[in-house]
Amino acid sequence: GQNIDQPTEMTATEGAIVQINCTYQTSGFNGLFWYQQHAGEAPTFLSYNVLDGLEEKGRFSSFLSRSKGYSYLLLKELQMKDSASYLCAVMDSNYQLIWGAGTKLIIKP
């Protein structure tokens, strides 16, 4: 079966760095996505990785290792507004998105 695993909840301190991991087992692979979702709101796109390596975009970076079925989202200089759920999603061979359950990130002052 297809499976996306990510931690349920993480806590970090304002100004610090946090890494949210995602491992996956899917039928084929056509890219991995990270989305941010604030409570009661729809997700917003953060990043897309289809090749191995690190993609940096401002305070957020995303890493992919296809051979390991592994990705992480790195958030630097954490701000209180970064408190949200972070969803990992993989596009399978049928170009369907398989979603993880999300990681709730709590930022403390």
Added chain:
Amino acid sequence: GAVVSQHPSRVICKSGTSVKIECRSLDFQATTMFWYRQFPKQSLMLMATSNEGSKATYEQGVEKDKFLINHASLTLSTLTVTSAHPEDSSFYICSAKHGRSDTGELFFGEGSRLTVL
């Protein structure tokens, strides 16, 4: 960036009535739209894929007669929850794929919170 608008954002209805939720792509044509359902503290659950001009493709376990989807134009898809019951109360979210890109970047509507009394 591309904008997807969803309406209404909140709706409360009585059990047994039907509710229609609209999803519009405001500045691009979306040949494919997706409808999701999300329960509290859970991930998005894909309900159906809506393709303009053809019947929607429903995921396993989703009742097509209960959740009617219409994608009559390249900018509008609608989800109608028929004969709603309290267990249908949920957060319904639509997304649209920009153009025919297979990179998969989806633009999401704001979501619609349905409460069935």
